[in-house]
Amino acid sequence: MKPIAQVKSSSQWGKIIEYYRECLIQENRQGYTLKKGQLEPFPKEDISSFVLGETSLNFNFGERLAHTPMAKFLNRSFDNPKARLCFGYSFFAPSVNEVTPLIYVHVEIEKADNNSFNLQVTEAEDIVVSRAFLDDLEFSEGESDELATTSLPKSRQDLDTTKNLLFSKIDNAYQRKVPRVQSRKKISAGTIYDYPAFFTVEKTVVTKKLIQDLDELSNKNNWEKVSPALKQLLSVFPEHDYPKTQDLKQDMGVYVTAVNQHQLRAVQSVRKEPAVVITGPPGTGKSQLVLNLIIDAFLANKKVLFASYNNKAVDVVMERLQNEIEFQGAVRTGNSSNKRVAAAQMKKALNHINTQKEKYDLSEIQSAYLKAHQNAVQAQDELDKLRELIGLLESHEQEKTLYLKYLPKKLRQLAKKTTPKRYKDTEFEKLQSVLSKLREGALEIKQENLALTQELHHIKTKMPSDYPLIAEIHRMEQQWGVFGDDFVQNNDFEESDAFLEHLENWSNLVFLVEKKQDYKVSSKKVEQLLSTLSKKRKAAQESIIEESDIVSKKHSLDNLKELYRESLLLREHFVKFSAKENSFWYRFRNLITFGSFFRKEMYLLGSFEQRLGISNANLYSESGDIGVSVEIVENLRLLVSVTAYRKKVEFFEKEIARLEKALPDAVYSDIDKLQKNDFENTQLKIKLNVLLSEAKDNQTKTTEFVERIKITHKHNIKKFGVVKALKDNPISEGKELWGIDTLISPVSVEEHVKKWQNLVSFWN
Structure with missing residues (x-):
């Protein structure tokens, strides 16, 4: 679902309520982590049709089999109204005694008589890829969503494909093939129990009711019934100034506890604003504020709901309302015991109202309260001024001591x-x-x-799996100890250029590892080409190297690349020409031109040799044997190729020497301890380049x-x-x-x- 920044329409209302409903469903499913003893294995045979809802399972145990483990398990599941029967298709054990299903379905159970059961997959429910399993492998929320939705099996073939996909995910997470076992006794941490089994989980009645409520609320027609305060909360607050705080002397509200300026402003804001967020650390008077807000709203003839994710917070407010303020108009709901107490409290409050015989003049009570309020405010002002005079000198001295300490x-x-x-x-x-x-x-x-330093430290220590080179360095540290004299963990840079230098060292390290790999590959290629050319020409490698040196002195690497492309074209030309060598027209044309036709073709070859700076004229004759020229061109192509690779090797040698000199001794001396150098470093280099650029800007x-x-x-x-x-x-x-x-x-x-x-x- 596309993110909704704010809710302003009935369609957006429906979408966001549906989103929370799905969240509750997913949260409900995440609890499917079991003790391995809770599994009841089921013979494999053909269970695909059952999992896919195509067939049902019938069990008729009879008197003789009534005490088998499966019969007892099904009886317990049927007799427990809070148990929800499920069927899992393979399980993963994240710890010694815990398992999570990889794929599972919810199962309906019917009991025909004492020993007969009928089981079938719950209608209109998909096969589920377990969220608990994905959480055990520490997938991100996005990865879990993608895997859980794209892998849902819809056929027998899909079922095995999905299971094998999840097996491979486990193997990748553990970087090895995780053992598969088919006996509950052999289940241990980090194993796959590759066997189908029934299991039960406890039904969450409260969550189920919440899901039902959200299902009803998601109806678009309910948008018109939403209160202005909730609409404001679901929208983006428009920029505006909160009302100025009215002085306590002018405020006509009733306060059941003493209030400071911040609490006073909060109460006055709640009176005028549709939604208010009030924050503060423990001990700043939020509980007192809640009491005053409840009483203020009650006296304004408004209904009040006080809710919290913490039961203790609700209990504290309720206790203070009843015992400190003796307010009888509040009831505590929630669990069943609270509801019974709430009913008794409501009855007591109503009886108190009905039995009250004496009538009071509300205006007289209000007038007396306001007079007492004004007297209290005046006394508080005088007390505050006195405290201010007494504490001024003391505060000043404390402040000076504090500055001196710093x-x-x-x-x-x-x-x-x-x-x-x-x-x-x-x-x-x-x-x-x-x-x-x-x-x-x-x-x-x-x-x-x-x-910048935190981001680099995060890359080096928290995200090694995203960068193969860093992952290999961590592996090396486990075997050999600290890499490069604490090169990875170092995050202390006293001087401005120290961090920049550290970043440059990391960049040089990545390039050095890459150049070592390039050197290794190119050197191997040189060996292969020299061996091939030596065999084809039946010449010693030393003589070929001498020719290669001549070509290398005359041409740059770019020139050699161009000459290599030309050699390919020349070889193609002579291969085609060779096919015509025995034709009548070729021999006739060469005859009437006294062999000049062949010499023209061979001139192309001689010209190419001259451009290289060598002469191999003795390797062919003017007899018209064009096949010899094809072999010569191929040898020249190999000579150009080996020369180019030798130049690369020379370049890589110089780069390696330069980078080793630029790196701290402890770093480059430890590089040889890495088991390999062939890493995909593109993302790491991009990250380092961005950090390097930003670090230079920061230094400037x-x-x-x-x-x-x-x-x-x-x-x-x-x-x-x-x-x-x-x-x-x-x-x-x-x-x-x-x-x-x-x-x-x-x-x-x-x-x-x-x-x-x-x-x-x-x-x-």
Whole structure:
């Protein structure tokens, strides 16, 4: 289903409710993880027709077989109303005592008499590829969806194909052929129980009812009945300002607990907004807020439903409503015991209302409450002012101590001893403004750098299966220990260029491994070509290498590639010409031209040899034997090919030497421990190139930002008296306040600015 960003129509409403319904169905199926003792094996024979719903199974045990394991199992399944009978087609054991079905169907069971049963696959239900099995293999949600839907078997052939596909998925996940067993006693962790069996799971009545409710709700006609608040919640909130908080003095609401400014704003927002999200860590007063919201809505004659995924949260609110506030208008529902208590509470509340004889004047009660409310607010204001006066000095001293604590050790004594003379408050405010802007810039660069280092670390350590080379390095580490002096795990880069250098080393490592593989392949090709050419020409390989050296000195690799293409065309030409060699017209034409016709053809061959820089004229005669020329052209083609491959080998040797020199000694010396070099590195190289480009941009930003800080230092000395006084004080020398290295890391840049911020804040 295409993602729905917001729900604005009846069709979208139907789709999103149907989506949640499917989620519940899938969640319900994910619980199919069993103990191996819960399986009841069933003879293989031809069970395909039963699984596909084509036939039913009939069991008539009789008195003699009434106590067999299958008879007992079916009796238990039939007698247990909460049990749901299923039939699994092969099972996977993720642990010693647990199994999950690979493919399964739900089965209906009918009992004819004490010892007779009829079983058939539940009508209108598909064969299911187990979600629990896919979860055990740690497939992503997308992979699970694709595998579970595209692999649904619809025929006997499909059934075996799907089973074999799932077997191969298990083998791939374990990187080996997983053992198949056909006895429950032999089931162990990481094995496949390749045998059909019945099993039962517990029916989830609540989930089933939820699925039924969602099925009814998905009707498009229900969209018109949806409340404005829910429609707002399912849509994208339009940008708007929340209402300004009304002062508690003017607020006419009834509050059953003390409220702070944040809680007051939340209550007032709920009164006016269709939907409000309120967040806060534990201990910030969310429970008190809930109590006030419930009472506020109740007094406004509104119905209130308080729900939570946590039963304890509902119990706490209910307990406080009943015991602290003595509010009788709330009932707790949920499980059956809560429902019985709720019914009794409702009856008690109704009886209390019916037996209440004395009548109260609501306006008098409201007037008395408002007067008490105003007195309480006034008393609270006076108390707050007194607390503010008492705590101001204490808070100021605590704040100064905190700023001093955050300063480096070298600067703490400086901060205490060099407190500047009294300057205008505006000077400190402006200086803090300058530093705050610098800090924002430094934090941005620091976060960018951190994101880059984390992404590289994730590639190196968390995603080895996506990159074969990294997976091989991890395997090597298990056998030989740390690769390249902690090259993989290293994620600590103090200097700005250290991370860039590390990335370049990774890029060089990938290229070095590839070049070693290219060198190996090309060297083998040279050996094969030299051997072939030596046999064809009946010459020593040394003489062929001498000819190859002559050709190599005269031609570049690109020229050799072009000459190779020409040799193919020339060979094709002479092969065709050779077919005409014995024809009457060929011999007649050559005769009347006194052999010049043959010489013209051979001139093509001689011309090609001259271009190569060699002469093999002695290898053929002018007798008109065109077959010899075909052999010569083939030898020349092989000579060009071996020369090209030798040039490649030379190039790869130079590249390998260059890359080994560029890499740390510990890294390139460990490369030879890799079992192979032929990896598919395209995706890894793309990732590294992107990271390398972004790291260079980050380094440029850092360098430019450091220059900006240096300029700001000079400017501030002239602009702010407090900075000039500090600069003129000899005690400030050597405290690393004025100098900053251009190659400093983004983390250190941010620390430098923060150091200045804390120093100025301590003085202010």
